[in-house]
Amino acid sequence: MGAYAYLAPSNVSEALAALQREADAGNRTQMLAGGTDVLVQMRSVDRGERTFVDVKHVEEANHLDIGDDEIFIGAAIASAILFENEELKGILPGLLESSDLIGSTQIQGRATIGGNLCNSSPAGDTIPALIACGAICVIASPGGNREVAVEDFVTGVGTNVLSATEFLIGFRVPRPQGKSSSAYLRFIPRTEMDIAVAGAGVALTLDDSGTCTAAKVSIGAVAPTALVVPDAAAALVGSKVDDAALAAAADACSVAASPITDKRGTVEYRRKVVGVLCKRAAGIARDRAAAL
Amino acid sequence: MSKVHVSTSINGDAVEFLCEPHQSLLEVLREDLNMTGTKEGCATGDCGACSVLVNGRLVCSCLMLGVEAEGVELTTIEGIAGEGGLHVLQQKFLEHAALQCGICTPGFIVAAKALLDKNPDPDETTIRYWLAGNLCRCTGYDKIVRAVQDAAQELAYEA
Numbered sequence: 359m360g361a362y363a364y365l366a367p368s369n370v371s372e373a374l375a376a377l378q379r380e381a382d383a384g385n386r387t388q389m390l391a392g393g394t395d396v397l398v399q400m401r402s403v404d405r406g407e408r409t410f411v412d413v414k415h416v417e418e419a420n421h422l423d424i425g426d427d428e429i430f431i432g433a434a435i436a437s438a439i440l441f442e443n444e445e446l447k448g449i450l451p452g453l454l455e456s457s458d459l460i461g462s463t464q465i466q467g468r469a470t471i472g473g474n475l476c477n478s479s480p481a482g483d484t485i486p487a488l489i490a491c492g493a494i495c496v497i498a499s500p501g502g503n504r505e506v507a508v509e510d511f512v513t514g515v516g517t518n519v520l521s522a523t524e525f526l527i528g529f530r531v532p533r534p535q536g537k538s539s540s541a542y543l544r545f546i547p548r549t550e551m552d553i554a555v556a557g558a559g560v561a562l563t564l565d566d567s568g569t570c571t572a573a574k575v576s577i578g579a580v581a582p583t584a585l586v587v588p589d590a591a592a593a594l595v596g597s598k599v600d601d602a603a604l605a606a607a608a609d610a611c612s613v614a615a616s617p618i619t620d621k622r623g624t625v626e627y628r629r630k631v632v633g634v635l636c637k638r639a640a641g642i643a644r645d646r647a648a649a650l
Numbered sequence: 651m652s653k654v655h656v657s658t659s660i661n662g663d664a665v666e667f668l669c670e671p672h673q674s675l676l677e678v679l680r681e682d683l684n685m686t687g688t689k690e691g692c693a694t695g696d697c698g699a700c701s702v703l704v705n706g707r708l709v710c711s712c713l714m715l716g717v718e719a720e721g722v723e724l725t726t727i728e729g730i731a732g733e734g735g736l737h738v739l740q741q742k743f744l745e746h747a748a749l750q751c752g753i754c755t756p757g758f759i760v761a762a763k764a765l766l767d768k769n770p771d772p773d774e775t776t777i778r779y780w781l782a783g784n785l786c787r788c789t790g791y792d793k794i795v796r797a798v799q800d801a802a803q804e805l806a807y808e809a
Binding site: 467 | 674693695701704707709712713717720781783
């Protein structure tokens with residue numbers, strides 16, 4: 359077996375070459391972004407030797423591009439840097455509030471949305487928010503870039519579609535048009551520094567009369583991976599996002615959830631709470647969209 | 651296993667060191683550079699005792715590899731006091747008795763400095779949320795919050 363090593367490639371092609379070289383040599387590789395999950399895991403559950411490939415110096419993974427039709431968010435951008443971007447906060451409030459919820463000020467200075475997704479925890483806060491806003495993963499692969507919708511990226515608890523010679527460069531997010539907005543809410547027993555018991559991300563579009571014309575709902579921490587809930591979105595579309603529509607969306611989330619009982623909550627509790635979170639998040643997204 | 655050569659800046663001084671690729675910055679600071687002001691509490695990013703500034707941004711040095719310090723500017727608790735003596739925050743922590751055992755104090759001082767550098771006039775809620783990643787098992791936090799508020803006021807007078 360290999361030893362610990364550290365590589366800091368400066369662009370995608372260098373990074374891909376490094377991953378390939380290490381794989382050919384039989385060495386285990388580990389992509390490193392903020393390290394706030396990787397280093398903790400390295401000292402507890404998995405001490406195996408590996409070559410760290412630091413994505414923070416990869417030029418393409420540090421791009422932030424706010425275009426008229428599309429936004430690109432590099433996988434290596436720290437959460438605190440994104441949250442300081444007032445323009446982005448106005449455009450994708452649900453995504454930015456989901457990443458801002460993760461950890462302390464110290465964690466925010468390192469942690470990335472890309473790392474949160476690649477860690478692939480069932481409770482990753484940014485994952486339902488990414489799904490709700492229609493984010494697509496741009497993956498560097500030996501044969502060229504490939505793209506995978508965020509809802510198809512995570513394959514199970516801690517697993518995802520990336521091979522050992524691939525890594526996440528960033529996200530393409532369609533820019534919300536007209537009266538479109540989003541929100542993410544999670545429940546934790548404390549007010550800070552905790553892991554979601556349940557979470558819900560909602561993105562929606564209103565027409566000039568306040569009728570919802572499009573919606574996407576995703577829930578987290580209530581199944582092995584974040585779930586898309588088309589029935590909840592269908593309950594919102596065509597409505598004024600009034601109490602009846604919100605209640606129907608909440609019910610759809612409770613039905614779609616397939617949670618486990620653990621120290622953070624029971625099956626029954628999580629089913630109930632995820633519906634409440636969907637209802638409240640949809641209300642916030644509606645109010646934000648109406649104010650545009 | 652070969653050590654990696656790292657060139658960095660710590661509290662304004664150019665520093666070079668050799669470290670293992672998987673060593674944390676905290677281990678490098680304390681064990682290799684003998685800068686023991688930065689404390690190890692949990693070593694899992696929960697307690698903030700190991701807080702340092704990396705290019706002015708607050709981070710847990712236990713959650714950063716030593717090799718990641720290449721080319722950055724680090725500020726540790728050893729760099730907070732000026733030539734003329736204690737930093738206002740340090741003085742206010744003493745005056746308000748905002749510490750008992752002291753293990754968390756360097757982390758709190760570094761974190762509070764990062765806050766006041768960014769926001770010279772934070773309200774109590776802002777201070778409490780900013781410092782949520784710094785745990786203290788002695789004081790109950792009130793004295794710490796008051797010390798930071800008082801320091802902010804004094805720094806405002808000085809400015």
